[in-house]
Amino acid sequence: MATRVGMVSLGCPKNQVDAEHMLFNLKKEGFEIVSDAALADVVIVNTCGFIESAKQEAIDTILEFCTLKQEGRIKAVIATGCLAERYRDEMKNEIPELDAVIGLGANDQLVDIIRQIYCDGKPVCAYGAKTDLSMEGGRIISTEPFYAYIKIAEGCSNCCTYCAIPAIRGKFRSRKMEDIVSEARWLAENGVTELVVVAQDTTRYGEDIYGKSMLPELLRQLCQIDGFKWIRTLYCYPERITDELIDTIASEEKLVKYLDMPIQHCNGEILKAMNRQGDRKYLTELIAKIRAKIPDVILRTTLIAGFPGETEEQFEELCEFVKEIQFERLGCFAFSPEEGTKAYDMPDQIHLKTREHRAEIIMEEQMIISDRLNEKCMGKTFEVVCEGFDRYAECYYGRSAADAPEIDGKIFFDSDKKLRTGEYVKVLVDDTLDYDLIGSRVD
Template sequence: MKIFIETLGCEKNTADSESAAGILERAGHEIVSSPMQAEAIMVNTCGFINDAKEESIDRIFDMAEYKKNGGILIVSGCLSQRYGEKLYEQMPEVDIFLGVNDYQNLPQILEQHKNGKRAKHINTYEKAYMELGKRKRTNPSYSAYLKIAEGCDNVCAYCIIPAIRGRYRSRKKEDILAEARELSENGCKELILIAQDVTAYGKDLYGEYCLPELVNALCEIEQLHWIRLMYCYEDRITDELIATMANQKKVCHYIDIPIQHGSDVILKSMNRHSTRASITNTIHRLREAIPDIHIRTTMITGFPGERKAEFDELVDFVNEMRFERLGVFSYSKEEGTAAASMKGQVREETKLKRKDLIMSMQREISLECNRQHIGQILEVLVVDREEDGTYIGRSAYDAPEIDNEVIFTAQGEYEPGTFLQVKITDAFDYDLIGEAEEEK
């Protein structure tokens, strides 16, 4: 059967879709690149916040249009896991609802569907990380997300992920290293470690936090050039992890830390384990050990109880820390979370106004940071070539899709996945301009 997979949401969903594609191919199915070619379509959805849910629902209905001449429509992922029972009644267009723990059963589920009967398969999480076999890559071969754990134990007051994905389950180190070696042998040069909380890796499986040990082992894989850390919780960024980042040349001087706020009152209400003081201390430790480190974070505006005083603290915090990379979300009230029933819910208009104010501040901070690179020579990964001959790339300070790009000219012709030395000649809010330093 020809199957098309549409992936929405975060990088963890991308990894799940690639695992599902691998499972389907091994069972004899063909993964196609267009829904118009497909006999079955799977939409891997996001159900994290309202905007993501709306996007997922819209995309399901878009894909349903391709069913007019027959075919099977499958909905998987977080939205399906969270609302599958309800959606099964409300969306007769969908033939199969699949949860986040059921990808390994896809071939059998499709076989059972030959009788045309609708079905839902939404199982609760396993007690251990479930290996799904070799992935079929959909991203460029030179860069890959590597999931090192599933689920989350943090239980932040605004977040539904633990209810969807279950308790934290670390993946066995040997399985991670085996996949990393396989990816590198197939052309992967940049490995991006992901989980709901990367810094919690190993505690459940080995009795202690093992991220530094894992990173050191990954650095021994010869073909890998960059290793990038995403979703690192501040309270578990140890001196050992910082030393590993500073000493291992393959580890990008970049770290993603979801901080969420700068007020202790709000951080406590969010059930975060950090304080403003602890966050400030961790940022100083990182910058002292790795002077050129670029820190990415996210903030939430309009969390219940955020008065002007707490928002002013957030503004002051962002100004003080001057994060090189920052994104802002307005608080999304999610049913089933502790925050949904909290007093002091903030008006939507106020949330958005506060979000815009922080982002306006950040544009200036980002421009200031980018201008510091003018005159420097950065190592840049080629991502694409424009029709006019200019190149699009990323530096070690930039994760795919979410961070800056480096736009540069070059005399030679270079394929995506090539690393070049680029001299930065100009800077904008979120992009750098440069010229490749090529051998004469």
């Protein structure tokens, strides 16, 4: 009987793509992949190590499966991913129940490591160079079958002072365009209709191997692939959003009119302290240009509240900016001091409660903005991809092109016709609920 392996992947879509590569390699070697990790012989927790809340979630998940191991319900627990890479020795020393701690550069050794655990029962710690993390190879798609993420680069060279990603995943390195297009074609041939392009900084794609950003050209090539209906790009840094990229999004029908642009702040002094570029004037003008060239564009951003040294006046400027710009989608997080980053040791650290309170203020304002924007959707018809049926609400739910999977809101709707997951339908909106919309399918 084949060894059953289950995986829990935490964190971002980029981490999820890594998990899908690992699952493919395991299946190819004869392991049985089970969807419920609690029913597996071996459980792999693919961890996130980005901020404190993500680290705590990863540790809690590992401990949960270690308890099942102690109860005899599973045989081995393995930690992979960013937390395992970031805290190599600490992971094994502080959680001795772990059978293996595997760094990112050792993902390709996973099959041999599991066999080694079964053979001699001794704990394993395996690491490698960050550049040993492959972006190529087969995948087992773990999302709903109609959409998938495609990773176009690994690592990051931006070195924002609050971020540990460069230390965890290494310098930015792009994939060859022909390899990305080949993988995208395979995804389309296997039923994927929504492609989500990801990297730590998608707008930097190609600079290291082609000498300039090649994201617009890549997107144009992806649009030529039959089968895709929506192509969405996440994590576009504002200072690298060029006129060419804006014009490409505006002109290509398959590119959804959605731009994910994490700006983190608007005050020039805070952005400089973050090792980010720009200021309120630059961002305001950029956003005005985007909205002029891409009518009805959906702008999504993320902000950090309570960065070291952020004054009340600078925070108030951020609040005013949010009210002025009226982002369609926005998330705000309290600054998380991360060991090994420059911001961790900066002077004028702000108390946790103040950081959290400032983030709450931003999100309360965004709720008001979202309510106002949702009201404008009343009476409008949207194309929606059906994601499933909610038994409790007794209706279908899905997303329009204005909403990214696993991030943004939903549209709940009635339908006289039975629908299948992944089917695209027209929905007339007639009500709202927090960040979500409510409506009915129309012919």
